[in-house]
Amino acid sequence: MMSCPSPGRGYPSRRNLLPGIAAALALFTLLGCTERENRSGETTSDTNLKPTPRELFVENCATCHGVDGSGNGPLAAELRVTPVNLRLLKQANSGQFPTLKVQRSIDGRGMPKAHGLPEMPVWGRHWIREGLTEAEVTARTVLIASYIASIQD
């Protein structure tokens, strides 16, 4: 799943994907809200609650990796690289969940260029642009990584 593309490869196609990603994210956000309403039976104050790790995953990651993390999200077919089945990371790492590696893959900014994941958004940069602080980016990354750890097959 790791590939080493020549410099620059992949960027145009990723740009073209953005409208699709935005639409899909909007859809997932809507679905997430509906789910919250159904669970609590209230439609008012609960929108101020912090999203749960699962909600963060569904909102940010499910378009490609699938709601269940297995890699079958609606955008998966559009990508040149198949989104990783995130449920198998523990198995693939001799039975130990690679927490730090996953956190670094999600943030993306610390990845050496040649070993970055070309089709995977650089979430650290994205969330900073959205207005999160470094501490919030770290907290979110840790939460999502722990969620992924909890859905290992």
Ligand code: HEC
């Ligand atoms: C635009 C589609 C897309 C989205 C959205 C996306 N990913 Fe990925 N992700 C990929 C692809 C494709 C790969 C495979 C690596 C590559 O690009 O070479 C990957 C790889 C990964 C890896 C590396 C797995 C390994 O083997 O080390 C992790 C961890 C990961 N994604 C987690 C996430 C998380 C968490 C989110 C949400 C915050 C997310 N991804 C959102 C497409 C996506």
